[in-house]
Amino acid sequence: MNARQIVLAARPKGMPTVETFRTEEITLPDLQNEEVLLKGLYYSVDPYMRGRMSAAKSYAAPYEVDQPIHGGIVAEVVQSTSPEFAKGDVVLGYLPWSTTIIAKAKDLKKIDTNLAPASYYLGILGMPGLTAFFGLMDIGKPKAGETVVVSGAAGAVGILVGQIAKIQGCRVVGIAGGPEKTNMLLNEFGFDAVVDYKATTDLSAAIAHATPNGVDIYFDNVGGEISDAVIQQLNFHARIPLCGQIALYNNTEVALGPRIQPFLLTRSVLMQGFIVGNYASRFKEGIVQLAEWVKTGKLKYTETIVEGFDQLPAALLGLFSGNNTGKMIVKA
Known part of the structure; x- marks a missing residue:
């Protein structure tokens, strides 16, 4: 054949x-x-x-x-x-x-x-869904009333992180590019605010405006200048699940950005990189919970x-x- x-x-x-x-x-x-x-x-x-x-x-x-x-x-x-x-x-x-x-x-x-x-097993019930679930819940440890910021918010993982954070009672701010994605996150997926990084000339100011109470959890899918701007707004004891750095994947030279260690140190911030395979022994737990949220309409995709x-x-x-x-x- x-x-x-x-x-x-x-x-x-x-x-x-x-x-x-x-x-x-x-x-x-x-x-x-x-x-x-x-x-x-x-x-x-x-x-x-x-x-x-x-x-x-x-x-x-x-x-x-x-x-x-x-x-x-x-x-x-x-x-x-x-x-x-x-x-x-x-x-x-x-x-x-x-x-x-x-x-x-x-x-x-x-x-x-x-x-x-069938396609959902590559998304919400597959690697992206499990990545969002374990990254947010195990590393981010969200608490009701906290502010969660998600970069790459209109992507496979980001859409789910935002919704899971809302289920936990958090205020959710997404970062995405373009009015179509911005409106979708606000109107279809329940984000509280969205920063359109393509429509602002001052990203730091736009993120500060969207997070008046600071940032307790930053789910980082992107890296680069977006993350540089979010990190300035971190609260004391903030958590950063480090999931992806798509802004940097095609760089041919090592990017030079702000030295973030002082922010992490002086604000007692936890930043932890992870891959979904770290949680392989718990995949069934994640799939059962994600499937329940899908069935009850709490999680859209x-x-x-x-x-x-x-x-x-x-x-x-x-x-x-x-x-x-x-x-x-x-x-x-």
């Missing part, structure tokens, strides 16, 4: 381009024992993928040049040699970007599409779905210019 796969053609310097990727035709081998033949349905694109295109040491091994990009994929079982999976089952796995995939049964998880749409397997590179690049609202997903 033939398939198309997308590989890393070269390690990018600075912002990746479409030339960073290459599409290849391959012939799949015969299915072996305890293997499953899959047809890709939904493909996740995520900011962390940019880091894995670099050879630099990180929490996960880099992608290999001339080998397929890997990511979260929801797929349908076409054929199986494992008793755990049958034709027509819908599964989730960390898999190569390929139209058709052979995977080991042990690397797949069957999902319930009656509980939620949105996705940006791009049609066509060949659009995967463009969709990934679109993350860095803010083309997505909520989770960015490619539908085969």
Whole structure:
């Protein structure tokens, strides 16, 4: 059986381009024992993928040049040699970007599409949802009446962080770009205030105005100048779950910004970086709680779905210019 796969053609310097990727035709081998033949349905694109295109040491091994990009994929079982999976089952796995995939049964998880749409398992019930839940609840430890600021607030994680903070009784301020995202966060997702970083010439003043009582929790998805501005408003004993630094991922030189240690020191601030894999042993706990909030209507979600397997590179690049609202997903 033939398939198309997308590989890393070269390690990018600075912002990746479409030339960073290459599409290849391959012939799949015969299915072996305890293997499953899959047809890709939904493909996740995520900011962390940019880091894995670099050879630099990180929490996960880099992608290999001339080998397929890997990511979260929801797929349908076409054929199986494992008793755990049958034709027509819908599964989730960390898999190569390929139209058709052979995977080991042990690397797949069957999902319930009656509980939620299949794509939600790449978003609200998947990595972004768990990232928002554990980052805010375990590191941020929100208390009713506190002010929570979320950068990248219209992204897959940020939308959920804001809503979970509201469930905890907090005042929530989002930072996003453009009137469409600003209005969406205010009117659809219940944020108390939103700073449009594209519409202000004085970001520090705009954030100060939106946080008159200071900032108790800053959920940092972005880094860069936005974080520099938020940190000035931190309260005593503030907490910073450090989730992402998308503003810096494509820098070719080390960015020079404010020295934040004096703020952290003099205000007794906790800043903790994390990846969702740190909480792997507690994933069931997170999914159960997220699913309950979805079922009761306390947690809403949105996705940006791009049609066509060949659009995967463009969709990934679109993350860095803010083309997505909520989770960015490619539908085969």
